[in-house]
Amino acid sequence: MQTIWGWQPALYLFLGGMGGGAFLTAAVLYLRDRTGNNRVICASMWAAVISLAVGLLLLLSELVTPARGLMMWQSFSHFTSWMTYGAWGAFAAIVVFGVSALLATEKLMVPVRKRGGWLAAHETGLRSGLAIVGIVLGAFVAVYTGMLLMAPASVPLWNTPLLPLLFTVSAFDTGVALVEVMAVVAARKDPLGADAKRFLERCVVVLVLLEAVVLAAFLGTALAGGTDAAAATAAASAAMLVGGPLAGWFWVLLVAAGLALPLTVAVVGLVRKPASPSARDAAADTGDGEGTANAATKSQPKRWLPLAGACGALAGGCALRFLVLAAGVHANLASETILRLLG
């Protein structure tokens, strides 16, 4: 098993992808409806900032000399490395995500709006612009987490474009899941609109199915193996995941919790008859009383169900990074040549 990169880079790959995906999802929700769901959007943007920041701090703690890592102008100055682009991309992303989150925070913006001035006049335009730039940066961070592993082409399991694709789809999937968690947290004060909710459920179905297909292709290609040492090592790595020492984590956390559970929850949410607008309005108007509880119970799926689906997706996304990293072993190329010479 690969142990040179430990738990910190694995967690960073998850948190970075999830943060990028969560911001992307929140920004899309904002661009779809610039007036609604503000509490969920705000919470999701802050969650994206925190995820990315924690991920970067973990990465820093993995360095032999973290102080040198902070000198970004020196330590990330060699532009033949994907890590250089990733570091600057994550830095730009955290700035844009942070400013967007600040502008989405009502407590900060109410006095700004009262005072008037340039920021108050251009708030919507600025937030829309930042949302679009943030989508680009979020997508870049998501793609980068996979490119980092694929680019050197020296670890056979990682040496396929299916890996960045898998990590990107998973990043979007876990990003949607994080927004769903934020929606459940904010549900009491500002529940997610029915349109946004269905949009997220559709996203989950598409992304989980896509992730399952890409994961199957990724493992199937590796398991097919080949005659050379690299192909044999890729096959051994994939076998480690599906039937070896990592198989329990793979099937329980990644496949069952990360794919099957969120897919089931999203499909149940979509096929369930949508609540009538009058029942929803009644629930929203009457506050936290008994009548609200009854109306909500009848018209909406149980609150824990989407939470369970989202938590499953997050656990699966996290497991994916740990498993792919652990199974990424080098081929013994020298041994292949020497054994051939010896006969």
Add this chain to the structure above:
Amino acid sequence: MEHKNITRRSLLCASAAGAGTVALGGAWGLTGRAHADDAAGTIAGGPVEQYGFLVALTRCSGCGRCVEACRKGNRLSDSTEDRRHVESYTRTRGRTFFASTSCMHCAEPSCMSVCPAGAIWKDERGLVRVDQQRCMGCKYCYQACPYGVPTYNEVAMDKCDGCRSAELDDGEDPYCVQACKFGALEFGPVSQLKATAGDAAVAIAEANRPSCLVLAPEKGVS
């Protein structure tokens, strides 16, 4: 309805921008690879006489003196892993052979191209060196090395540099070569090693064009 149309347009813009990012990323990746290719075999615009090692399978006894001499000569700290490793290979007909290997000093080192700090370079002999004052220890070079060579101590990345930082005289062989009593290790310009050994010497692998040759057993040696 109007709001919806504008929203869709915004989303289309965002999608296009996202696709652009991915495309740009790909272009960056290609550019990176091109730079690495340019750097291979040249230094400061001039060609490099690539130095490397020759490992003679039939002469190595597996005694490990090369490993010890390397540690001592380079004054490696206790927390630094061995720079050289001796592995055994057993022939199907029974006899066991040994090979002592270290950094392959590749003509196209991927460790150099993936180092975000630019802390890895090829010197005038084509030897791959690391600036330990610049390395932050991100360990990306280990993942990028097809041979899994780089190790890490409490300071930075560490690996064989042909004893160039051990203050050897220009004509002197590295400590591992000096320590081998059986002539199982040779060091010099790869072209010269090839010419001396003839067809029996082959590159240890293909990835990154390593500067390490293996001298196969002569026919009849079982």
